[in-house]
Amino acid sequence: MGGVTNHGNGAYNQLNAEGYLIIRQGARATVAPGLETASVDSPLTTASARNLSAFARRLLALPPPAEQQPAKVADFRYGDLSGADFPVLAWRRASNRAILRRAARLRYGDPQGSSALRNALQAYLWRARGISCTPDQIVIVNGSQQGLDLCARLLLDVGDPFVIENPGYLLARHAFVAAGGVAVPVAVDADGLRTDALPPARLAYVTPSHQFPLGGVLSATRRRSLLAWATGMGAYVVEDDYDGEYRHDIAPIPPLQTLDADTVIYVGTLSKTLSPTLRLGYLVVPASLRLAFCEAKRLTDRHAPMLEQDVLADLLASGAYERHVRSIRRKNAERREVLLRALADHLGPSVAVAGADTGLHVVAWMNGIAAEREPEIIAAARAAGIGLYPVSPLYDATVPRPETAGFILGYAGLDTEALQRGIAVLASVLAEHG
Amino acid sequence: MGGVTNHGNGAYNQLNAEGYLIIRQGARATVAPGLETASVDSPLTTASARNLSAFARRLLALPPPAEQQPAKVADFRYGDLSGADFPVLAWRRASNRAILRRAARLRYGDPQGSSALRNALQAYLWRARGISCTPDQIVIVNGSQQGLDLCARLLLDVGDPFVIENPGYLLARHAFVAAGGVAVPVAVDADGLRTDALPPARLAYVTPSHQFPLGGVLSATRRRSLLAWATGMGAYVVEDDYDGEYRHDIAPIPPLQTLDADTVIYVGTLSKTLSPTLRLGYLVVPASLRLAFCEAKRLTDRHAPMLEQDVLADLLASGAYERHVRSIRRKNAERREVLLRALADHLGPSVAVAGADTGLHVVAWMNGIAAEREPEIIAAARAAGIGLYPVSPLYDATVPRPETAGFILGYAGLDTEALQRGIAVLASVLAEHG
Numbered sequence: 001m002g003g004v005t006n007h008g009n010g011a012y013n014q015l016n017a018e019g020y021l022i023i024r025q026g027a028r029a030t031v032a033p034g035l036e037t038a039s040v041d042s043p044l045t046t047a048s049a050r051n052l053s054a055f056a057r058r059l060l061a062l063p064p065p066a067e068q069q070p071a072k073v074a075d076f077r078y079g080d081l082s083g084a085d086f087p088v089l090a091w092r093r094a095s096n097r098a099i100l101r102r103a104a105r106l107r108y109g110d111p112q113g114s115s116a117l118r119n120a121l122q123a124y125l126w127r128a129r130g131i132s133c134t135p136d137q138i139v140i141v142n143g144s145q146q147g148l149d150l151c152a153r154l155l156l157d158v159g160d161p162f163v164i165e166n167p168g169y170l171l172a173r174h175a176f177v178a179a180g181g182v183a184v185p186v187a188v189d190a191d192g193l194r195t196d197a198l199p200p201a202r203l204a205y206v207t208p209s210h211q212f213p214l215g216g217v218l219s220a221t222r223r224r225s226l227l228a229w230a231t232g233m234g235a236y237v238v239e240d241d242y243d244g245e246y247r248h249d250i251a252p253i254p255p256l257q258t259l260d261a262d263t264v265i266y267v268g269t270l271s272k273t274l275s276p277t278l279r280l281g282y283l284v285v286p287a288s289l290r291l292a293f294c295e296a297k298r299l300t301d302r303h304a305p306m307l308e309q310d311v312l313a314d315l316l317a318s319g320a321y322e323r324h325v326r327s328i329r330r331k332n333a334e335r336r337e338v339l340l341r342a343l344a345d346h347l348g349p350s351v352a353v354a355g356a357d358t359g360l361h362v363v364a365w366m367n368g369i370a371a372e373r374e375p376e377i378i379a380a381a382r383a384a385g386i387g388l389y390p391v392s393p394l395y396d397a398t399v400p401r402p403e404t405a406g407f408i409l410g411y412a413g414l415d416t417e418a419l420q421r422g423i424a425v426l427a428s429v430l431a432e433h434g
Numbered sequence: 435m436g437g438v439t440n441h442g443n444g445a446y447n448q449l450n451a452e453g454y455l456i457i458r459q460g461a462r463a464t465v466a467p468g469l470e471t472a473s474v475d476s477p478l479t480t481a482s483a484r485n486l487s488a489f490a491r492r493l494l495a496l497p498p499p500a501e502q503q504p505a506k507v508a509d510f511r512y513g514d515l516s517g518a519d520f521p522v523l524a525w526r527r528a529s530n531r532a533i534l535r536r537a538a539r540l541r542y543g544d545p546q547g548s549s550a551l552r553n554a555l556q557a558y559l560w561r562a563r564g565i566s567c568t569p570d571q572i573v574i575v576n577g578s579q580q581g582l583d584l585c586a587r588l589l590l591d592v593g594d595p596f597v598i599e600n601p602g603y604l605l606a607r608h609a610f611v612a613a614g615g616v617a618v619p620v621a622v623d624a625d626g627l628r629t630d631a632l633p634p635a636r637l638a639y640v641t642p643s644h645q646f647p648l649g650g651v652l653s654a655t656r657r658r659s660l661l662a663w664a665t666g667m668g669a670y671v672v673e674d675d676y677d678g679e680y681r682h683d684i685a686p687i688p689p690l691q692t693l694d695a696d697t698v699i700y701v702g703t704l705s706k707t708l709s710p711t712l713r714l715g716y717l718v719v720p721a722s723l724r725l726a727f728c729e730a731k732r733l734t735d736r737h738a739p740m741l742e743q744d745v746l747a748d749l750l751a752s753g754a755y756e757r758h759v760r761s762i763r764r765k766n767a768e769r770r771e772v773l774l775r776a777l778a779d780h781l782g783p784s785v786a787v788a789g790a791d792t793g794l795h796v797v798a799w800m801n802g803i804a805a806e807r808e809p810e811i812i813a814a815a816r817a818a819g820i821g822l823y824p825v826s827p828l829y830d831a832t833v834p835r836p837e838t839a840g841f842i843l844g845y846a847g848l849d850t851e852a853l854q855r856g857i858a859v860l861a862s863v864l865a866e867h868g
Contacts, residue, residue, distance in 0.1 A: 050668045050669070050670060051636070051668065052588060052589065052726060053587060053588055053589055053590055053591045053613075054591055055587050055588065055730075056587070056588040056589070056726045056730070059588075059726065059729050059730060059733060060725065060726060060729060062729070064729075065732070070539060070541070075539075077541070079541065079542060080539050080540060080541040081539070081540040081541075082538070082539065082540070083536050083537050083538045083539055083540050084538070086536060086540065088533055088534065088536070091533060092530055092533050095529060095533070096526055096530075099522055099525060099526050099529070100522070102517050102520060102522070103517050104516070104517045104518070105504060105509075105514050105515070105516065105517055105847045106514060106515040106516070106517050106520065106709040106710055106711055106847070107504070107511065107513065107514040107515075107710060107711070107847070108513060108710050108711070109711055141735075142576060142735040142736075142739070143735055143736055145733070145734070145735050145736045146734060146735035149733060149734050149735065153487060153489050153490070154486055154487055154489065154490040154493075155486065155487055155490070156487055157487050157488055171732075171733070174733055175733055178733055179487075202485070234484045234485065235484070236484060275536075275540040275740075276540055276541060276542050276736075277540055277541070277542070277543055277739070277740035277741070278739055278740070278741065279735060279736060279737065279738065279739045279740075280739075288484075291494065292486055292490045292493065292494060295493050295494060295496070295498075296489075296490070296493060298499070298605075299493060299579070299583060299605070299608055299609050299612055300579070300580060300583050300734075301575075301576040301577055301579050301580035301583065301713060301735075302576075302577055302579045302710075302713060303713065304713065305576070305711065305712055305713045305714075305739060305742060306709075306711035306712070306713075307711070307712065307742075308739060308741075308742075413539045413540070413541070
């Protein structure tokens with residue numbers, strides 16, 4: 001399969017669409033990593049003793065995630081929360097109540113989610129995000145990742161192009177690619193996704209409240225043009241509001257969903273306020289898609305676990321969830337202050353910080369340090385007990401990447417001391433390797 | 435699309451493979467229910483304003499499930515458990531311990547499941563089912579339905595035939611059909627799946643310990659021929675051991691998995707011993723498939739909820755789970771006795787009971803009552819407060835169904851009084867309508 005050069009060939013395009021080939025502009029196509037290198041004892045080869053599906057082959061051709069133990073001094077991995085922030089007492093109380101309240105008969109629940117939780121979420125989404133929807137438009141999912149996977153399965157066919165922010169969230173891209181979609185990366189800037197030349201596509205995945213990872217907020221003009229494009233195209237827009245609870249210096253901006261409830265599928269998560277280990281999230285879907293999402297959820301895993309749904313409904317209804325959000329928002333605002341001050345103190349003008357207005361991470365661009373030096377800096381930082389994560393893998397491989405080294409600094413899992421020490425150690429690593 | 439008659443046509447076969455057409459032997463093909471009847475205001479038509487994927491269209495063409503409130507006097511719906519049987523105290527204690535034990539950092543877990551739970555399950559599966567596997571072969575899923583959906587996605591492509599027991603478990607069939615598989619129904623008898631003429635297929639779904647719904651136990655000879663067929667075909671066998679904990683009058687038979695760990699994917703569930711609302715299950719997969727299942731689980735929803743995993747691991751390791759299984763096994767054996775005695779007392783020779791050796795349900799064939807009368811009997815039973823569920827929808831529509839009316843009687847959700855009263859009322863309904 002190596003050395004395919006006939007770019008006009010149908011089979012070639014199919015291979016590309018299925019993720020077996022990587023095309024770089026002006027370069028020869030290469031077989032995707034993990035396929036050409038499969039050796040006799042690799043899991044891929046063994047597995048292909050009996051045929052895996054095209055989905056499985058697309059999945060296994062995706063770059064494998066790098067799993068690592070947390071770094072000892074300070075791990076800036078994005079997505080982690082501090083265990084100390086979890087509302088242990090409130091959760092235990094609600095959980096004990098829910099266990100005692102269990103029904104006389106234990107039977108499969110509503111695939112869409114319990115009506116108590118959907119009612120409570122409807123009220124919360126209106127108060128917190130200005131979303132006006134019926135409980136019937138809400139589908140409870142096992143974290144936002146399942147929401148994205150359901151969108152991929154229901155809205156994309158093999159070979160369908162989808163718009164993805166560049167750089168963007170990898171696990172969203174992977175869900176759509178595994179479903180057979182063809183990623184069409186579109187650049188972002190400080191105002192979020194650039195909507196001046198949106199390509200034909202069947203779906204667009206966006207993070208308008210806080211572009212992941214660069215942090216831009218999608219401007220009002222661009223919101224309108226994105227929605228106009230989608231309407232003209234008959235495409236859906238998947239809005240991932242992954243950290244909408246965290247705004248620091250800016251006024252709240254209502255989600256895209258509030259502008260066009262027939263076009264936008266809103267994806268919400270509890271992973272950034274309660275815990276990523278809970279696996280609880282929700283979708284707000286256009287009324288016309290309700291049945292498809294419900295039946296897909298039923299076939300996928302029946303419904304989200306009832307006990308967690310009951311506990312969350314209790315926390316939302318009692319106000320305990322919103323009290324917790326206010327508390328964790330304050331804590332993370334403090335962490336952000338500490339991080340920004342440490343960056344200014346230790347690195348000063350040699351670092352350019354982006355995306356600090358909202359969310360639980362910032363991007364630190366290292367002025368004057370070439371992107372090629374990232375692996376060396378990451379290794380030296382890890383040796384010094386610092387977990388550092390580069391921006392560059394979040395860029396599409398087919399378009400030019402930035403020339404400056406950049407890192408995503410997640411701060412929600414770290415305390416003040418770890419943040420200060422982490423940046424101090426990082427500064428000395430950079431002084432040596434920068 | 436109505437009135438397609440050219441059975442040799444490729445497009446026709448494709449439509450059939452995608453579930454849009456129903457072929458009955460010797461009859462004209464018809465468009466699947468729900469497609470031809472879609473009216474202007476139906477959810478299907480509204481949704482198709484923007485294209486849904488082929489997966490979504492296959493999904494929505496499946497017969498919609500009948501959701502009903504539990505019947506008042508006695509609901510024999512299979513799959514329900516009694517709330518009184520849930521080990522409230524043990525679960526609360528383990529859950530409170532798990533919440534307090536939470537990690538300093540909350541981060542996404544292993545897609546395969548926590549190692550504590552997989553280690554505990556490995557030991558349990560050896561003790562309880564004679565399964566010898568490594569913790570690395572175990573994948574924790576959100577109930578067996580997710581296990582089946584992952585098998586469908588990883589092992590079937592559009593148009594691939596799969597063997598399914600006839601009659602068989604509908605949600606398994608639906609998962610494979612939604613993935614694009616083409617169901618090839620194979621008859622079952624008292625010895626389970628008939629293996630004398632297995633057709634070419636890529637996958638077989640079987641319930642060898644207790645055929646669902648008819649209750650046969652797959653004979654040793656047939657186990658060997660099924661595995662020989664799979665090996666020759668390069669096919670996988672999905673073994674759904676949905677109620678393996680419940681054996682009444684027969685000696686335990688080890689799962690198929692113990693005979694060929696490279697061919698069989700074993701599907702286990704906690705829905706029949708703890709609660710169907712928990713959404714916890716597990717797979718034991720061939721080592722060669724581990725990576726594919728892990729990555730599919732990651733992309734699908736990251737991992738199963740950590741708190742439930744911790745609680746279950748605790749219950750398994752402490753022995754509390756096995757104590758609970760012994761207790762609920764006793765309770766269900768009593769329910770079974772009461773049900774069988776009530777059937778004998780009230781219906782005597784007019785009912786033939788099948789599949790009572792294991793599990794949590796029996797099938798009651800109503801001697802001398804034609805299958806066509808089922809809807810009338812079900813309606814009359816419901817009016818009298820009895821929830822009754824026919825066997826006939828579990829048969830493939832393309833082959834002849836039994837001529838006698840038959841009902842699946844699930845008993846695990848009912849107490850002694852409800853079981854006795856339920857059968858007494860059923861007898862009077864049958865006396866009037868039989």
